[in-house]
Amino acid sequence: MSAATGRSDFSHLLPTNWKKQVASWLDEDTPSFDYGGFVVGETEQTAALYCKAKGVLAGVPFFDEVFAQLGCRVEWLAREGDEIDPKGGRVEVARVYGRARHLLLGERPALNMLARASGVATRARALRAIKDQHNWHGVIAATRKTTPGFRIVEKYATLVGGVDTHRMDLSSMIMLKDNHIWATGSITNAVKQARSVGGFALKIEVECRSEAEADEAIQAGADVIMLDNFDGPGIRAAAKSLKDRWRGKHSFLIEGSGGLTESNVAPYFCPDIDILSFGSITQSVPHIDFSLKVIQKK
Template sequence: MRQDLAKLVYDDIGFEDITTRALIPPGLKVKGHIISKEEGISAGVELAVAIFTEFEVETEVLVADGEKLKQGQIIMEISGDPRSILSVERTVLNLMMRMSGIATLTSNIIKVVRSVNPDVIVAGTRKTTPGLQFFEKNAIRYGGGDTHRYRLDDSVLIKDNHLALVGGVVEAISLARKYASFTKKIEIEVETLEEALLAANAGADIVMLDNMDPEDVKTVLEALDDENLHDNVIIEVSGGINSDNILQFAKTGVDVISTGYITHSARSLDLSLELEKIH
């Protein structure tokens, strides 16, 4: 099991699970199942299997990551030592609930935006929980979204603070192109039409329109089309995008919508673990 995943479990257990050790005798065997108490998208199943396996709990997956869940549906059946199961229960459920909530919100958002823009990509941002970003990004993927960058070494993303220190769009792209491997895409965040045109002409792979309203986004797209630049660059919008306004951005015809909303504002899906003795 990954070292960081093991740490999550043992941080919760501490020296011992006092309650379970006090109440549950050794040698007892149980079976149980993880149930979804509402509709949604399943996520965190492979993660749960990894944790249970580390603690010698047998599992049978009935609903895989990324599949639809009905209310009352059994996601996974488990069996083994109840002391192990009870000691990891909360960590397993917390991770699965968090990830399933993100996957469900992502899926719901995608259904809305693709009703008006069938080709638009919905991506996450790095507004994730430190230590859990890998799992939260995977949850976006299970919900049908794009993970964007997992880490800073995935690609170049030139932001406003970089530009403030470098001096300009063209210079920043030139420096990034000289330093980065040819395998790394170069993306730049811009705030005006002028900067967007400069970035596209300077050879950026992706131009992110940051904190623009939908009308400004349309203006940029029209200008890029007029100069035959849009075919050579991916146009992404980001900044303050949520369930209330995302449809308006999708209607502009933009290529990618990235939003931290699907991670920082996702509600956990309600799941439960129920056990019974094996007689």
């Protein structure tokens, strides 16, 4: 956590390969000649970054790295995690300094990333606010429904927005869904196989469609029970029943998932549910509009 801002610096979480991913964005956008860059040349210029829609600013280290790889410098006027409200206009949130063609080389990859990351963070922040309003003490989590090649940015943005990332990838936790169960013949078989290779270090989560399936998963030693596609009243009843029945016998968490959104989540808040996961945090998210404009010299 930064002593200056009182906020966690999530950039410290980023893996060693993240700068290579930023480089790949630049490679994708200019695979051959930079015709526009030829037009503008290498005069030193300053560009203003404007936010033009209400949202949470997220993706700052990725934005910085795009321009760092092009020899440019970014000076921020807002902090990551700030809620920006241009009130129908636009708000300047940063300035970028560098050679004209380098500013334009970085413009679109940086803006595309910032728009999506900020959209994810904005959705996450809204869900966190709903959870707090209902005084629910469980965990709001994203899912693995992320954009291929862009997961690190989207998972990062969920943290900026104030919710849990859930598992990062297939190696982070063992989640056994319907296809795993059908392929192995039973929940018990699937959990046994998973435990034989995951050992003590990895949690096992099992997707269940009924209390009977949940009971089998708990008996087999699952750590997390996902009650999938239950409605609000249904999941509240099932969660209470399972917690009461297994109290003092097995320890486990209950997760609710399946079609959850900002508008329908309220009935799912209850003391017996530990986690609610949302594909909607990273899917169908409105992007936050940003633009980068070279400041004309007088």
